Amino acid sequence: MNYYLLTAGKMMVFLIFVIMCIRLLFLFLKKRKKYMRIELMNALKPGRVVKKGWIVVFTLLFLFFSTIVAAESNQQSASLNIALTYKEASNGLNPNGSRYNMSDILSDEVLENAISYGGFSGITVAELENALDIEPAGSDKDLNELVSTQFILKFKNNKNVGNLSGKEVVHSVAYAYRDWFINKYTANYSILDIPFDDIKTYDYPELESYLSNAIQIICNYSNSYYEKDPAFLSAKTGESFFSINSKAWDINNTGLESLSSYILSNGLSTDRKAYMSRLRYEYTHNTNNYKRDISAYHVRLNAISKYDNDMATVVYIPTYDTDNTFYMSKTKIGIDHFSADADSFSSNAADTLSMMLKERYWLERLQESTATSDTYLKAEEMIESLKKQILDLAELTKSTVQDYIDTSSNGYVSIAEPVEAPKTQYILGLTLGLLFFCITYVEEAMRQLGHDMSKRKDKKK
Numbered sequence: 001m002n003y004y005l006l007t008a009g010k011m012m013v014f015l016i017f018v019i020m021c022i023r024l025l026f027l028f029l030k031k032r033k034k035y036m037r038i039e040l041m042n043a044l045k046p047g048r049v050v051k052k053g054w055i056v057v058f059t060l061l062f063l064f065f066s067t068i069v070a071a072e073s074n075q076q077s078a079s080l081n082i083a084l085t086y087k088e089a090s091n092g093l094n095p096n097g098s099r100y101n102m103s104d105i106l107s108d109e110v111l112e113n114a115i116s117y118g119g120f121s122g123i124t125v126a127e128l129e130n131a132l133d134i135e136p137a138g139s140d141k142d143l144n145e146l147v148s149t150q151f152i153l154k155f156k157n158n159k160n161v162g163n164l165s166g167k168e169v170v171h172s173v174a175y176a177y178r179d180w181f182i183n184k185y186t187a188n189y190s191i192l193d194i195p196f197d198d199i200k201t202y203d204y205p206e207l208e209s210y211l212s213n214a215i216q217i218i219c220n221y222s223n224s225y226y227e228k229d230p231a232f233l234s235a236k237t238g239e240s241f242f243s244i245n246s247k248a249w250d251i252n253n254t255g256l257e258s259l260s261s262y263i264l265s266n267g268l269s270t271d272r273k274a275y276m277s278r279l280r281y282e283y284t285h286n287t288n289n290y291k292r293d294i295s296a297y298h299v300r301l302n303a304i305s306k307y308d309n310d311m312a313t314v315v316y317i318p319t320y321d322t323d324n325t326f327y328m329s330k331t332k333i334g335i336d337h338f339s340a341d342a343d344s345f346s347s348n349a350a351d352t353l354s355m356m357l358k359e360r361y362w363l364e365r366l367q368e369s370t371a372t373s374d375t376y377l378k379a380e381e382m383i384e385s386l387k388k389q390i391l392d393l394a395e396l397t398k399s400t401v402q403d404y405i406d407t408s409s410n411g412y413v414s415i416a417e418p419v420e421a422p423k424t425q426y427i428l429g430l431t432l433g434l435l436f437f438c439i440t441y442v443e444e445a446m447r448q449l450g451h452d453m454s455k456r457k458d459k460k461k
Contacts, residue, residue, distance in 0.1 A: 013066050017432060020439045058440055063433035077156050078166030080174050081137060081416045084149040086409035095185040095412065102151060105134050110177045118172030120164060131158055132173065171415075178413040185412065187401050191217060192394040196387055203275050204268040204379065205362060208260040211383075212252060214390050218397055219248045225401055229408070236403040237396055244397055251389050259382045264362070267369025268379055276366050283359045286352050293349035300342035 082105065086095050094100050104110065111125045111132075120128070132155055136148035153174055155166045194214050202210050225232070226241035233240045262268075269275045 024439050059437040062436045066432050078170045079152055079154045080170040082151045082174055083414040085414050086412050089149040105177050110180050113176035114173040117176050174415045181413050189398050203270050204263045215248050215252050219245050232404050234400045234403040237400045239400045255386050266371045266375050267365035268371055279359050279363050286356045290349055290352040293345045297342055297345040300338045303338045
């Protein structure tokens with residue numbers, strides 16, 4: 001209902017002002033025909049106007065009414081500044097490197113949260129969106145030269161949202177957008193929540209790979225931030241992303257290798273027979289692969305040895321470069337493909353042989369194992385120590401990353417009232433009040449002029 005009252009108030013102010021202007025125009029034209037210009041000018045002098053007090057009273061009443069209309073208009077219309085404070089914003093990017101889109105501020109998800117956040121009832125997302133507008137802050141020249149990181153959110157009432165406070169609406173939308181933005185682009189630490197819940201399902205010889213993967217997760221996570229800012233040093237943790245990586249590799253190269261060596265030297269396994277059976281199967285499978293790769297490697301060597309060397313040295317074709325420069329290009333022939341295949345099979349065979357040797361050594365250690373309960377107890381203590389080191393490093397990584405985010409992003413999104421705090425409605429109301437006074441004054445002067453002239457005529461008669 002407020003919207004309709006405001007609309008009616010604006011129409012009344014407008015009609016009063018228009019009617020008075022029309023009346024003044026007709027009155028002025030009428031008097032101009034009867035009186036000289038000097039008489040009209042003299043009539044405007046304060047001493048000639050009798051009802052100045054009533055003019056002031058009417059003007060104050062009009063000003064009071066127009067001020068109420070202006071206040072209600074300001075209440076139902078508002079604007080707010082939204083600024084992006086993270087480093088990537090200056091390049092028009094989101095924190096994850098994707099392209100920033102200003103229209104996300106008025107997305108359905110944000111507006112739904114804003115309606116809930118502000119407690120607005122009886123309004124849909126589409127209706128709220130129609131009353132809102134978002135535009136980059138700054139002049140057209142600035143917008144053409146720079147990527148805007150500041151935006152102005154504007155709300156203008158209409159019949160569907162006329163009961164809402166403009167200030168409450170823009171604040172609700174802005175804070176809903178900030179929450180949405182932070183939830184979408186802030187650091188996700190879930191990958192660093194390493195539970196080790198399934199560690200008991202792995203046999204002792206498999207723990208090296210299992211724990212190494214956990215360490216690698218921390219390294220990869222830290223590396224992603226090291227690429228963003230290699231020089232960052234956390235004031236909160238005293239760590240840099242490079243130092244976190246160094247700590248991770250220290251755990252891998254000292255504690256993890258010590259555990260692996262201890263397990264291997266003592267031939268530890270939770271189910272020795274089952275693990276040995278699996279090793280024998282893998283060893284047989286790798287042996288067959290090794291024989292196949294070696295055989296393929298020798299076949300390629302024999303093919304190369306039978307190739308005509310004279311032919312290999314003269315296979316050139318005339319070619320034009322991209323800049324139309326003529327040259328003779330040596331094309332690939334069969335011997336080149338044989339050489340590449342031979343290198344590939346040789347490399348595969350070497351890798352397979354390395355696995356075979358490791359598997360055979362494991363079989364020997366398991367067969368010769370004389371591990372006691374104390375040996376296993378010590379291995380468990382080493383495992384628990386490594387788990388603690390990894391978990392502590394994961395927490396340290398979280399704290400360092402969070403400090404980096406707090407330092408570099410300043411909360412991602414800043415919300416503030418417009419610096420200029422525009423009061424155009426009030427200025428317009430005061431201007432109309434001043435014009436109302438001038439029009440009323442001139443009208444009264446014209447009437448007084450006619451009244452004075454009538455008196456003079458009566459005296460002459």
